[in-house]
Amino acid sequence: MSACKEDDPRIDGIQSRIRVVPNFPKPGIMFQDITTLLLDPKAFKDTIDLFVERYKGKNITAVAGIEARGFIFGPPIALAIGAKFVPLRKPKKLPGKVFREEYDLEYGSDCLEMHVGAVESGERALVVDDLIATGGTLCAAMNLLERAGAEVVECACVIEIPDLKGSDRLKGKPLFVLVESQ
Amino acid sequence: MFAAENGLKGDPRLKGISDSITVVPHFPKPGIMFQDITTLVSNPKAFKDTIDIFVDRYRDMDISVVAGVEARGFMFAPTIALAIGAKFIPLRKPGKLPGEVISEAYELEYGKDRLEMHVGAVQRGERALVIDDLVATGGTLSAATRLLERVGAEVVECACVIGLPEVKGRCRLGGKPLYMLVEPRQ
Numbered sequence: 627m628s629a630c631k632e633d634d635p636r637i638d639g640i641q642s643r644i645r646v647v648p649n650f651p652k653p654g655i656m657f658q659d660i661t662t663l664l665l666d667p668k669a670f671k672d673t674i675d676l677f678v679e680r681y682k683g684k685n686i687t688a689v690a691g692i693e694a695r696g697f698i699f700g701p702p703i704a705l706a707i708g709a710k711f712v713p714l715r716k717p718k719k720l721p722g723k724v725f726r727e728e729y730d731l732e733y734g735s736d737c738l739e740m741h742v743g744a745v746e747s748g749e750r751a752l753v754v755d756d757l758i759a760t761g762g763t764l765c766a767a768m769n770l771l772e773r774a775g776a777e778v779v780e781c782a783c784v785i786e787i788p789d790l791k792g793s794d795r796l797k798g799k800p801l802f803v804l805v806e807s808q
Numbered sequence: 809m810f811a812a813e814n815g816l817k818g819d820p821r822l823k824g825i826s827d828s829i830t831v832v833p834h835f836p837k838p839g840i841m842f843q844d845i846t847t848l849v850s851n852p853k854a855f856k857d858t859i860d861i862f863v864d865r866y867r868d869m870d871i872s873v874v875a876g877v878e879a880r881g882f883m884f885a886p887t888i889a890l891a892i893g894a895k896f897i898p899l900r901k902p903g904k905l906p907g908e909v910i911s912e913a914y915e916l917e918y919g920k921d922r923l924e925m926h927v928g929a930v931q932r933g934e935r936a937l938v939i940d941d942l943v944a945t946g947g948t949l950s951a952a953t954r955l956l957e958r959v960g961a962e963v964v965e966c967a968c969v970i971g972l973p974e975v976k977g978r979c980r981l982g983g984k985p986l987y988m989l990v991e992p993r994q
Contacts, residue, residue, distance in 0.1 A: 645907070647906035647907050650906040650907075651903070651906070657906045659906050659907065661897075661898060661905065661926060661929070664886070664889075664895065664896040664897070664898070665895045665896075665897075665929060666895070667889070667890070667893050667894060667895055670886075670889075670890060670895075670896065671890055674890065693879055694878055694879040694882055694898075694900075694904075695882075697879055697880075697882035697883050698882050698886050698896070698898065699886075701849065701855070701883050701884070701886065701887055702886055702887045702890055704849075704852070704855075705852070705855060705856055705859065705887055708852050709852065710849070710850040710851065710852055710855075711849040711850065711855065711883065712846075712850060713846055713849070713883065715879075718836070719879075720846065721832035721835040721836070721842045721844050722830075722832050722835070722844070741846060744846070744850060
């Protein structure tokens with residue numbers, strides 16, 4: 627189950643700025659493009675404000691963002707709530723010692739990495755990405771944080787595709803989204 | 809030009825920012841002293857100071873576009889854009905941006921790569937910044953500048969947290985001003 631902010635007046639503006647691009651990256655996929663949201667300073671600010679209002683004062687010490695679109699939303703949230711930003715990256719991008727988590731794709735598998743020492747045991751963390759689909763990437767992200775001993779408080783995304791039931795793959799942790807899409 | 813030569817000489821925030829960067833020798837290959845900014849973004853004070861310095865510099869310059877280079881530029885540019893009321897434009901590796909894009913090639917040490925930008929994201933005459941974590945040869949920033957200029961934007965400045973020795977002593981890159989906060993750590 628996910629929590630969604632349908633009742634807030636800022637949501638309409640945010641939803642209207644998201645552009646759907648058919649058949650990208652392959653036929654049959656209706657791609658939810660957030661770059662048009664980023665072109666509207668008020669809508670982008672409202673997006674960040676909605677997350678910050680939810681998480682400020684909740685003792686969150688780490689905001690993990692998934693490469694690359696999670697890098698757009700994660701840092702402004704982290705800075706506003708006084709938390710560290712932790713980039714979760716594709717393989718071989720982070721130098722030094724890393725935790726590595728593999729996860730399944732529709733065809734094949736992919737991999738997410740986090741620095742060893744990025745979070746300490748007992749830290750309270752969020753995972754941020756632009757969108758949750760099947761939940762596979764978010765689940766891998768949560769595993770990385772938990773392997774380092776952090777507590778994942780919540781996953782936060784701008785968009786959810788509810789039909790794909792990604793919220794069921796979050797190991798019982800809550801999901802917070804601003805917009806639901808078909 | 810470096811921040812210390814341009815109004816911020818002795819600013820204690822610059823030392824804090826420099827100290828928060830980790831040097832990783834021989835990454836991604838032997839001989840490279842990699843400047844790792846993940847320890848900077850993991851340090852709330854250093855990260856905030858970094859953003860504040862850029863925001864203070866650009867807030868009154870009538871900038872309406874802040875372009876960030878994938879992926880580490882994405883960690884800095886959006887917050888700067890939000891603080892100065894500008895739009896954020898991601899400049900991405902090929903095939904990542906959906907819809908219509910323009911593309912610009914640039915040289916790597918071995919081979920070439922390409923940077924893409926959405927058509928219609930930027931209007932003619934808009935004043936733009938380009939942000940990345942680090943500038944080495946300037947190839948990527950030059951490609952970014954060309955993309956923006958092709959659609960008629962005016963690139964006011966390119967800005968990076970770290971400036972490598974190849975650009976030391978230079979105030980301009982491809983005809984555009986270049987602003988950097990710190991030199992690489994040894």
